[in-house]
Structures are given as structure tokens and as C-alpha cells.
Amino acid sequence: MMSWKLSESSMAVLLLLFLAVAVTAAPDEDAYIGVNIGTELSDMPHPTQVVALLKAQQIRHVRLYNADRGMLIALANSGIQVMVSVPNDQLLGIGQSNSTAANWVSKNVVAHYPATNITAICVGSEVFSTIPNAAAVLVNALKYIHSALVASNLDKQIKVSTPVASAIILDSFPPSQAFFNRSWNPVLVPMLNFLQSTGSPFMLNVYPYYDYMQSNGVIPLDYALMQPLAPNKEAVDANTLVHYSNVFDAMVDAAYFAMAFLNFTNIPVMVTESGWPSKGDSNEPDATLENANTYNSNLIRHILNKTGTPKHPGVAVSTYIYELYNEDLKPGPVSEKNWGLFNANGEPVYILHLTGSGSVLANDTTNQTYCTAKEGADPKMLQAALDWACGPGKVDCSAILQGEPCYEPDNVIAHATYAFDSYYHQMGKAPNTCDFNGVATITTTNPSHGTCVFPGSSGRMNGTLANNVTAPSMSSTSSGSPPARGYYGMSFMGFLVCLRVILGSLELLL
Ligand SMILES: *[C@@H]1O[C@H](CO)[C@@H](O)[C@H](O)[C@H]1NC(C)=O
Ligand SMILES: *[C@@H]1O[C@H](CO)[C@@H](O)[C@H](O)[C@H]1NC(C)=O
Ligand SMILES: *[C@@H]1O[C@H](CO)[C@@H](O)[C@H](O)[C@H]1NC(C)=O
Ligand SMILES: *[C@@H]1O[C@H](CO)[C@@H](O)[C@H](O)[C@H]1NC(C)=O
Ligand SMILES: *[C@@H]1O[C@H](CO)[C@@H](O)[C@H](O)[C@H]1NC(C)=O
Ligand SMILES: *[C@@H]1O[C@H](CO)[C@@H](O)[C@H](O)[C@H]1NC(C)=O
Ligand SMILES: *[C@@H]1O[C@H](CO)[C@@H](O)[C@H](O)[C@H]1NC(C)=O
Ligand SMILES: *[C@@H]1O[C@H](CO)[C@@H](O)[C@H](O)[C@H]1NC(C)=O
Ligand SMILES: *[C@@H]1O[C@H](CO)[C@@H](O)[C@H](O)[C@H]1NC(C)=O
Numbered sequence: 001m002m003s004w005k006l007s008e009s010s011m012a013v014l015l016l017l018f019l020a021v022a023v024t025a026a027p028d029e030d031a032y033i034g035v036n037i038g039t040e041l042s043d044m045p046h047p048t049q050v051v052a053l054l055k056a057q058q059i060r061h062v063r064l065y066n067a068d069r070g071m072l073i074a075l076a077n078s079g080i081q082v083m084v085s086v087p088n089d090q091l092l093g094i095g096q097s098n099s100t101a102a103n104w105v106s107k108n109v110v111a112h113y114p115a116t117n118i119t120a121i122c123v124g125s126e127v128f129s130t131i132p133n134a135a136a137v138l139v140n141a142l143k144y145i146h147s148a149l150v151a152s153n154l155d156k157q158i159k160v161s162t163p164v165a166s167a168i169i170l171d172s173f174p175p176s177q178a179f180f181n182r183s184w185n186p187v188l189v190p191m192l193n194f195l196q197s198t199g200s201p202f203m204l205n206v207y208p209y210y211d212y213m214q215s216n217g218v219i220p221l222d223y224a225l226m227q228p229l230a231p232n233k234e235a236v237d238a239n240t241l242v243h244y245s246n247v248f249d250a251m252v253d254a255a256y257f258a259m260a261f262l263n264f265t266n267i268p269v270m271v272t273e274s275g276w277p278s279k280g281d282s283n284e285p286d287a288t289l290e291n292a293n294t295y296n297s298n299l300i301r302h303i304l305n306k307t308g309t310p311k312h313p314g315v316a317v318s319t320y321i322y323e324l325y326n327e328d329l330k331p332g333p334v335s336e337k338n339w340g341l342f343n344a345n346g347e348p349v350y351i352l353h354l355t356g357s358g359s360v361l362a363n364d365t366t367n368q369t370y371c372t373a374k375e376g377a378d379p380k381m382l383q384a385a386l387d388w389a390c391g392p393g394k395v396d397c398s399a400i401l402q403g404e405p406c407y408e409p410d411n412v413i414a415h416a417t418y419a420f421d422s423y424y425h426q427m428g429k430a431p432n433t434c435d436f437n438g439v440a441t442i443t444t445t446n447p448s449h450g451t452c453v454f455p456g457s458s459g460r461m462n463g464t465l466a467n468n469v470t471a472p473s474m475s476s477t478s479s480g481s482p483p484a485r486g487y488y489g490m491s492f493m494g495f496l497v498c499l500r501v502i503l504g505s506l507e508l509l510l
Contacts, residue, residue: 124162208226
């Protein structure tokens with residue numbers, strides 16, 4: 001059992017923090033899982049293939065490390081919400097010039113919105129740790145980008161923030177004692193003011209893998225991997241008496257406390273990167289397929305379960321997994337190249353331990369069912385059913401139009417199959433949604449072919465796909481869950497625990 005004790009001098013501050021936190025409200029918003037898309041691959045798939053994979057895996061939230069035009073076009077009308085990024089090498093220019101920022105927003109955001117549902121702009125990436133010299137202009141960059149959005153009347157729909165490495169949080173355990181590296185306060189305070197006044201999230205990268213690697217055995221592997229722990233193995237924050245069963249929650253709570261020490265108590269945390277490498281050098285023995293699968297599966301279940309963190313139970317902490325593809329061109333140790341869920345050809349690196357069709361990255365897509373036109377069905381009946389599906393049935397039939405990926409083979413059986421299968425999945429594979437007056441039937445054979453990816457297919461794509469196809473219009477009616485925003489609060493139990501701490505600390509102080 002790990003436990004930590006707080007100096008008495010800090011107690012009064014903590015007491016105030018708890019009071020401040022305990023009174024804020026907590027609207028219910030669902031947390032979601034997103035995925036980061038790095039592009040340092042020798043055979044980076046075409047944006048169309050990337051989007052087909054995202055759809056097949058039900059991924060509705062992505063973060064790009066730039067604002068690649070091809071990707072933004074392919075993501076148009078996809079139902080996928082997109083965070084774009086100002087790359088670090090453009091940060092200085094943008095932070096020094098309002099008009100450079102305005103041009104960036106106009107070219108990379110306004111030009112694509114609303115067809116491409118851009119929900120946030122990440123200004124730089126881990127600026128404090130990777131390009132500390134540019135930190136001086138970070139707040140200006142945030143403000144300039146924001147005022148350009150205001151000028152375009154997009155500031156309500158699109159949030160502006162900057163992902164930070166958890167390394168700027170010092171003494172992160174116990175979380176109640178965490179604080180930001182004070183040398184950054186001159187930037188962090190105006191930055192948090194900006195996030196608070198614009199209703200934007202604090203974007204945090206959380207890597208229990210590195211925390212575990214650097215802890216020299218202090219952090220148990222199961223605690224890093226979010227494995228279920230016996231209560232006596234949990235880490236207890238002696239100040240708050242809160243139990244932590246994994247590094248991820250402790251780090252998110254550390255961020256809440258570090259912000260609270262600077263008197264910011266209502267900025268939600270969003271985790272912009274988290275993951276585990278599936279392969280490593282000989283000195284990275286815990287970068288394994290098994291551990292990567294365990295961590296990411298546990299993480300996804302934890303986030304989607306609306307568990308929240310011990311400090312803020314039930315409060316959404318939406319999280320972007322690092323990352324979609326293995327990036328073979330990344331420099332550094334073997335692990336650097338192996339954080340991906342998929343290989344470039346769309347094959348999963350491992351099958352996550354997640355069940356439930358229709359949910360993000362669920363593993364039972366290999367056992368998927370599809371709805372097809374029956375062999376030998378009357379072509380007139382098929383045509384009528386096809387017309388119904390694409391009309392009153394509200395199926396998006398654009399993929400079977402001439403020039404689109406599912407146009408060929410151009411016959412009523414193939415087109416009807418596409419429409420039937422779309423309808424069937426649109427209706428959540430409910431009973432009787434694959435009948436169409438008897439001309440449709442359920443099958444386990446994936447009818448996808450070439451670039452024509454059927455709804456519900458696993459997204460496994462052959463490496464032989466044409467890499468130069470134009471973006472098909474594959475719009476989806478579902479738009480996923482709303483981004484996590486707003487204020488957080490404490491459960492009643494949490495508040496009782498606080499009261500105990502406050503009373504205890506009063507005793508100490510008196
Ligand atoms: C973008 O996604 C959000 C969240 O689902 C949704 O409320 C909004 O209507 C979408 N915007 C567009 C332009 O599709
Ligand atoms: C930056 O430009 C925007 C218009 O894009 C304007 O509204 C704002 O006042 C400018 N800010 C500064 C600091 O010049
Ligand atoms: C705090 O940040 C400064 C500036 O980047 C750095 O030099 C220092 O090492 C950091 N302190 C700790 C304890 O990480
Ligand atoms: C936070 O607020 C308290 C009470 O208003 C004040 O004493 C303290 O100086 C503030 N701390 C910071 C870092 O602004
Ligand atoms: C999900 O939440 C339920 C009830 O809130 C709980 O019983 C279950 O253990 C949770 N599962 C995970 C993986 O956290
Ligand atoms: C899918 O997830 C379930 C539940 O965790 C697991 O038992 C099963 O082995 C997984 N399937 C595959 C193919 O990995
Ligand atoms: C896969 O399909 C078979 C046959 O329909 C079914 O019995 C089994 O439960 C399915 N497995 C999953 C994980 O859905
Ligand atoms: C993938 O390739 C194999 C043989 O190379 C072929 O049988 C299969 O139909 C292809 N699948 C798709 C979805 O193109
Ligand atoms: C584009 O793909 C087609 C096959 O779909 C191929 O014949 C053609 O050579 C490709 N063009 C380029 C520039 O790769």
C-alpha cells in the first residue's frame with residue numbers, strides 16, 4: 001500500500017481548494033474515445049482509406065497533427081469530429097502575427113467547415129517540453145487563433161487549446177500535492193485564464209508507460225496497465241483518502257489539483273494522447289502486444305464506462321488514443337514506431353479485448369453480419385426495395401452513384417445489397433431490418449470489394465488498394481457523442497471525504 005502525507009502548511013490551501021471544487025456544478029456529458037493520426041509512415045494510406053478504416057472501426061473523433069488538406073477533404077461529411085493542429089514549426093510565426101494566425105485559420109479551418117466537422121484547434125504540441133523557446137508566444141498564438149475564429153463566428157463551435165506533456169506537473173503523486181513546474185507559471189496562468197474564459201479544455205498527454213518505465217519499480221505494472229487491483233494494492237492519497245487504482249486517473253487528478261493550486265477549478269481535462277507501445281528494444285521489455293492490448297482495452301472501457309476519476313467520479317474525460325497507425329519512419333527506439341492500433345494496410349496490430357458491435361474499436365467486427373440481396377430475387381422487387389431504402393429509408397446511397405466506389409458492378413443486385421446493408425446497420429441490425437419483403441437475407445460474408453467498404457465491415461483492407469482514388473462521399477447520420485465540456489463537481493461521497501479531510505486538517509491546524 002503506497003501512501004503519502006501532506007505538510008501542514010499546505011492544508012489550508014487544500015481546504016480552500018476542496019471547498020471551491022465541491023460547489024461547482026456537473027452537467028452529464030458523455031466521454032468519448034478518439035484516435036490520433038500520425039503520418040510518419042513509409043506507406044501512408046490515402047486519406048480515403050484512412051477514413052474508411054475510421055468508419056469501419058466506428059471511430060468518430062480524431063486528432064490530426066496538422067491540417068492536411070487531403071485528410072480534411074476526405075473527412076468531410078463523414079460524421080467524424082476532427083481536431084486539427086498548428087504544427088510546432090508554425091507556432092512562432094502565428095504567435096508573433098495576428099494576420100498569420102488569421103490566414104492559417106482561413107486556409108485550414110474556415111475553408112473546410114462545416115462539411116468537415118472541426119471541433120478544436122490544438123495550437124502546438126507539448127510546447128513546454130519540446131520547444132520551450134516558443135512558450136513565450138504560446139498565449140498570443142492561442143489568442144490570435146481564437147480571435148480569427150471569433151471574426152468568422154466559429155468560436156462557439158471550435159475550441160482552442162494546446163496539448164501539454166504531463167512532465168510539467170511536478171510531484172504528481174499524491175495528486176492532491178501536484179503542482180505545475182513553477183518556472184512556467186508566467187505562461188500557464190494567462191493560458192489557463194484563456195481556457196477558462198473561452199470554455200476550452202486543458203489538453204493533457206498521459207503516458208503511464210513512461211511513468212512506469214521511469215519509476216524504477218515503484219509503480220507496479222498492473223497499476224500502470226489499469227488492471228483490476230486488490231484494494232490493498234491501490235495507492236491512497238493520504239490527504240484526500242482517495243484510492244487510486246491506476247496511473248491514468250492519478251495523473252488526470254494531478255492536473256485538476258495543479259490547476260486548482262493556481263485557482264482554476266472549472267477547466268475540464270481532455271486527454272489528447274495516451275497509449276502503450278506493442279513492441280520495443282531489448283531494454284523496453286514491457287512494450288509488448290499483450291501489454292498494449294491490455295492498456296488500450298482497459299483505457300477504452302474505463303473512459304466509455306463514464307467512470308470519471310476518483311476526484312471527479314462520473315465526469316467525462318474524453319481521451320484520444322495514441323495512435324491509429326504504427327509509424328515506421330519515427331526516429332528513436334523501436335517502441336517509438338509501435339504505438340499504433342493498425343498497420344498501414346489497415347490490419348489491426350492486435351485485436352482489442354472489446355465486445356459489442358457498433359462501439360468504437362470493438363473486436364467482434366470479425367464476426368460481423370451483413371444484409372445482402374437474395375440470390376435469384378425478382379429484379380423488380382429488388383429495384384423497388386432499393387428505391388425505398390435510398391428514399392424513405394434514408395440510406396445514404398451516394399457510394400453507388402456513377403464514379404463512386406460502390407458503383408461497380410453496376411447491377412441491381414450489387415446496388416441493392418449496398419443499400420440493404422447500409423439500412424441494416426443504420427438500424428443497429430435490429431430484427432426484421434434485413435427483410436425487404438423477402439428479397440434480403442443476412443450473411444456473414446463481407447460484401448466489401450476494392451475501395452467499396454460496406455457498413456459494418458471490419459476495415460481490414462488489402463494492401464493492394466488503389467492509392468489514388470478520389471474521396472467518396474460517405475456521409476453518416478450518426479455524429480457520435482458530444483465533446484466533453486463544462487464544469488465538474490464531486491459526488492456526495494467525495495464531498496463527505498472532503499469534509500473528513502477538512503475537519504482533520506482543522507484539528508491539525510488548531
Ligand atoms: C459537429 O459535431 C457536433 C457534435 O456531435 C454536432 O453538435 C455538430 O452539429 C456537428 N457540426 C456539423 C457542422 O456537422
Ligand atoms: C486580431 O485579428 C482579429 C481579426 O482577425 C481582430 O478582431 C483582433 O482585434 C486582432 N487582435 C490583435 C491583438 O491585433
Ligand atoms: C521546470 O522547468 C524548467 C524550465 O523548462 C526546467 O529547467 C526545470 O528542470 C523544470 N523543473 C523540473 C523539476 O522538472
Ligand atoms: C488563489 O486565491 C487565493 C484566495 O483568493 C489567494 O490567496 C491566492 O494568492 C491565489 N493563488 C494564486 C496562485 O493566484
Ligand atoms: C463500469 O461501471 C459499472 C457500474 O458503474 C461497474 O460495475 C463496472 O465494474 C465498470 N467497468 C469498468 C471496466 O470500469
Ligand atoms: C474480444 O474481447 C473479448 C472480451 O474481452 C475476449 O474474450 C476475446 O478474446 C476478444 N476476441 C479476440 C478475437 O481477441
Ligand atoms: C459470432 O457469431 C456466432 C454465430 O452467429 C454467435 O454464436 C457468436 O456469439 C458471435 N460472437 C460474437 C462475439 O458476437
Ligand atoms: C483481399 O485479398 C484477397 C486475396 O489476396 C482476396 O481474396 C480478398 O477478397 C481481398 N479482400 C478485399 C476486401 O479486397
Ligand atoms: C491510379 O490507380 C489506377 C488503378 O486504380 C492506376 O491504373 C493508375 O496508374 C494510378 N495512378 C497513379 C498516379 O498512381
